[in-house]
Amino acid sequence: MTGAEAANALFVATILTYAAAMFAYALEYAFDKRASKAVGEKELVAAGNAVIDRGTSADSADSGAESAPITPSAARGAGRIGLVLTFLGTAALAASIITRVVYTGRWPWGNMFEYTVGVALAGMVTWLVLVSRGTVPRRLGLFATFAVTMVLGTSVRVYTEAGPLVPALDSYWIIIHVTAAIAASGILLIGCVFAILHLIKRRYDRQVSDGKPIRFPLNIAERLPDATALERLTFKIHVFAFPLLTFGIFAGSVWAHFAWGRYWNWDPKEVWAFIAWVVYAAYLHARVSGKSMKANAPWIAILGYAVMIFNLTAVNLVFDGLHSYSGV
Amino acid sequence: MSTTEAKPRPTGPNNPGPRKSRPLKRLKSFGRRWWHQLTSMRTALLLLLALALAAIPGSTFPQRSVSPTDVDGYYTEHPDLAPFLDKLWAFDVYTSPWFSAIYLLLMVSLVGCIIPRLRVHLKALRAAPPQAPKRMEILPYHRSLAAGANQGRARAVLKQRRWRHVVREDDDGTVTVAAEKGYLRESGNLLFHTSIIFILVGVAVGSLFSWYGNRILSEGAASGFCNNLQQYDDYGLGAYVDETDLPRFCLQLDSFKAEFTDGGPTAYDAQVSYENEDETGSYNLRVNHPLSFDGTDVFLIGHGYTAVVTYTDRYGNTQTARQPFLAMDAALNSEGAFKFPDANYNPDTGEVDQDAETGFDAILVPTYDDSTQMLIGSEPELNNPVLALTAYQGNLGLADGQPESVYSINEDQIASGNLDQLNDEVEVIGVGDTMELEDGSSLSFDAVEQYAVLQVRHDPGGPIVLAGAVILLTALLPTLAVRRRRYWIRWNPDGTVETAGLGRNDFDGLDEECDELTALIAPDFEPPGQTESDADEPIGSKS
DSSP, rough: OOOHHHHHHHHHHHHHHHHHHHHHHHHHHHOGGGGGGGGGGGHHHHHHHOOOGGGGGHHHGGGTTSSSSHHHHHHHHHHHHHHHHOOOOOOOHHHHHHHHHHHHHHOOOOHHHHHHHHHHHHHHHHHHHHHHHSSSOOOGHHHHHHHHHHHHHHHTTTTTOOOOOOOOGGSSSSIIIIHHHHHHHHHHHHHHHHHHHHHHHHHHHHHHHHOOOOOGGGGGGGOOOHHHHHHHHHHHHHHHHHHHHHHHHHHHHHHHHHHHHSSSSOOOOOOOOOEEEEHHHHHHHHHOHHHHHHHHHHHHHHHHHHHHHHHHHHHTTOOOOOOOOSOO | OOGGGGGGOSSSTTTOSTTTTHHHHHHHHHHHHHHHHHHHHOOOOHHHHHHHHHHHHHHHHHOTTTTTHHEEEEEETTHHHHHHHTTTTTTTGGGSSSHHHHHHHHHHHHHHHHHHHHHHHHHHHHHHOOOOOSSSSSSEEEEEEOOOOOOHHHHHHHTTOOOOEEEEOTTOOOOEEEEEOHHHHHHHHHHHHHHHHHHHHHHHHHHHEEEEEHHHHHHHSSEEEESSGGSEEEEEEOTOOGGGGGGEEEEEEEEEEEEETTTTTEEEEEEEEEEEEEEEEEEETTTTBEEEEETTEEEEEEEEEEEEEEOOTTTTOEEEEEEEEESSSOOOHHHEEEEETSEETTHHHHHHHOOOOEEEEEEEEBBBOSSSSSSSSSSSSSBEEEEEEEEEEEEEEEETOOOOOOOSOHHHHHHTTTTTEEEEEEEEEETTTTOOTTOOOOOEEEEEEEEEEEEEEEOOOHHHHHHHHHHHHHHHHHHHOOOEEEEEEEEEETTTTEEEEEESSSSSHHHHHHHHHHHHHEEEEEOOOSSSSSSSOSSSHHH
C-alpha cells in the first residue's frame, strides 16, 4: 500500500467511524429519558425559568421509559460507544493527515481538499474538548458528528491527488496563516451548530409556551439543553474563535506582502474573509446591544458561517484570483 | 441658546414666543438626536452589515486597482453594461463614494462611541471602586456570613489577588471594602477600536505616498533597467508622489531558473544584481523572499520565456530581437510578436522599401510534441521549444503614435489591407531553424531565454498598518478574555457581615470566584453547595 492509499484508507475509516458514532449518539439522544426531564416541566419553561437537565434526575426518569425499544441505560451505553468511536475516528483522521504529510514531505494544507479535511479535524477536536470538559452533554455529539461528516463528505467532492506546492505556497507562512484559518473555521463550525440548536430550542420553547403542537422536526428539540445555556455557549465559542480568525487574516496579509508584493490585494478570498470578519464583529456587537439585537445575534452568527462556507467553496471554484492554485 | 432670549420678542398674534431661538434649539436637539443615533450600537451594527454587503461587488467585478486589463476585458465582453456599471463605481468599489461613505460613517460612529467611553474609563482608572448599594442582596452574588471576617485580612487578600480596593467607613459604623478588577477589558476594548482608525490612517498614507512599478526583465546585462517610470511596463503613483522622488537604483537579471515537478512549477529562482547610490550587490530573489532597499521592496511576481530571433532582410542586413512572450496557460504556451519596422532599408534609395515593414505573430511552445497534430504543448519546461509563426509585410501601423500591444500584430492594419499575411498556415520552427520569406528575407530562431516579472513597490503606510494590526490583535485578547467584576464585603453596625459580587460583563464563574475570596477572608465560611444560578452550570450532564 502506498502512502496515498494508506491516507485514503484512513480517511474512509474516519467517515465510517463517524457515521457509526452518529448512530450511537442518536440512540442515546432518543432513548435516554432522563434527558427529557424538561418536558415534564412545561410550566417552568413557560415561566422563563431555565431548566437544566442534570444527571440527578436519571432515576426518576428511567421509570417512564417502558415503551422505548431500548432501556435508558442501554442508550447511555450507546452514547459511551459513540464517544469512543468519535475519539477513534478523530485519531484516524489525524493519522490520515499525518500519512499525507509523510509521503508528500510538506505541510498538509496545500489544496482545497486538504483544507476541508483540516476544518473537519479542527471542528471535531473542538467538540471533544467541550465534551471532555463537561461543557456539553455527550448526546449532542449527534449534531457535531453530523456536521463534521457533512464537511468530510464535501471534501470528497474536491479530492485532489496530493502533489507538490506552487512556489507562492512554499513558505513557513502556510503553517501560520492556513493553520489559523483552519482552526477558526473548525471552531466556528461548532459555534454555528450551537447557534442553530439554540434557534431550534428557542422556537420549541415558544411553541410550548403558546400551547401549539410540536411537530417534526421541532420535536427533536425536546432533548436539547436550555436555550439560554445554548446561546451562552454559542457566544463563548465565537469569542474564542474570533481572535483566531483575526490572526489568520493578519498572518495572511503579512504573507501576501512577501509573496505578492502587497499586504492587501482585494483578492476575492480576501474580500470574503473581510466580509466574514465584519459579520462576526457584527455578531459580537449584537450580542451586547440590548434584548432585541441579542435575539438576532444567532442569525448573524449563522450568516457569518454561511460567508465562511461561501469563501471556501464558491470563491475557490467560481472566482478567479490570487488564491486560485492548480486544481482546487 | 439662552443668549437669544435677550433679543426683543417680535409681537403680533401669529408670533407668540421666542421664534428666533427655536430653530437653533431645534437644530441643536436634532443634531444631538442624530449624533446619538449615529453613535448607537444599533447603527454601528447596521453599518457593519452594510460594509459587509458593500464589499461584495468588489469580488464579482474586476477592479481597476487590482487588474486594469481585466476591466478592459469586461468592457470588451459587455460593451453595453460596462459603462453603466462604471458610473456606479463597480470597477473601483473600494474607493467609491458609497463604500467610502459607509466606512467613514462607521469611523465617525466609532469615534463618537469611544471618546465618551475613553473619558469614563480614564476617570474610572483613577477613581476608587464604587460604593456598594445599600441593599446588597439585589446583586447577582450575595452571601450573609455567619462566621467572622477580618478587615485586615480582606485587604491583604484583595491586594495579593491584585484587586483594586478601598475601605470606607460610614458614620453609623458600617465598614465596607469595595474592590474591582478587570479594567484591562475596557482598556483593550478602547485600544482595539482605536487601532482600527490607526490602520485606516496607514491605508490612507499608503494610497497617498506609495508607488509601484512592474517590469518584465529578461536575462542579461543588456536588459537591465534603472528605477524610473519610463522603464516600467506599468506603474502607479500615489497622489503625493512625484516621479522625481523615486530612489535611484538599477537592477539586472543575471539568471533565472524555474523548477517544475509533474508539469507544475515548484520554485522560481532569480539571481539579480543591483546598484544604488553607494553600494552594489547581488541577491537571490525568490517568491516569498523580496529584496529590500531602504523602504523599497523588489518582488518576484512572475516569469516567462523570451524568444531571441534574428531577422535577415532582403539586403542581407540583420537585426536581433529579444521578445518576452506572455503565457497563455499553465504549460507556458505563450504569445508574442516580432516587429521590424525599419528592416529592408534600401541602400540605393536610402529609404525603407514601400510596404516592406515586416512583422511576425508567434506562439512559443516550450515542449512541442511533433508526434501529435497539436501545436499547444502540455509541459512548461523547455524540452522542445518551437515558434509557430505567421509573417506579415506592409505597414505595421507603428507610426501613427497610437499605443499598441507589443505582444501582437495590429489587427486593424491586417483588416484594412495595409498588412499582407504571407503564409496561410503557421510555420513551426525549432531553435536553430530558419523561416524563409518570399522576398528573400528570413527569420531565424536563435534561442529561448527566461524573464522574470518584478514588482518594485514602496509603501510608507505599510509599517503603520502593521503596527495598527499588531495593536489590534494584542488588544483583542483582553477585550474578549478579561472579566470585569466587582466585589464588596461589609461589616454592618449590628455585627453581621455581607459580601456581594457583580460581573460587569456576561461571564461564568462569578459565584465561584467570589466564594473563594469570601472563604479566604472568612476562613470559617462554607460556600453553599450547588447554586441555583444557571449561569454557572454546564449546559448538560457529565456522565
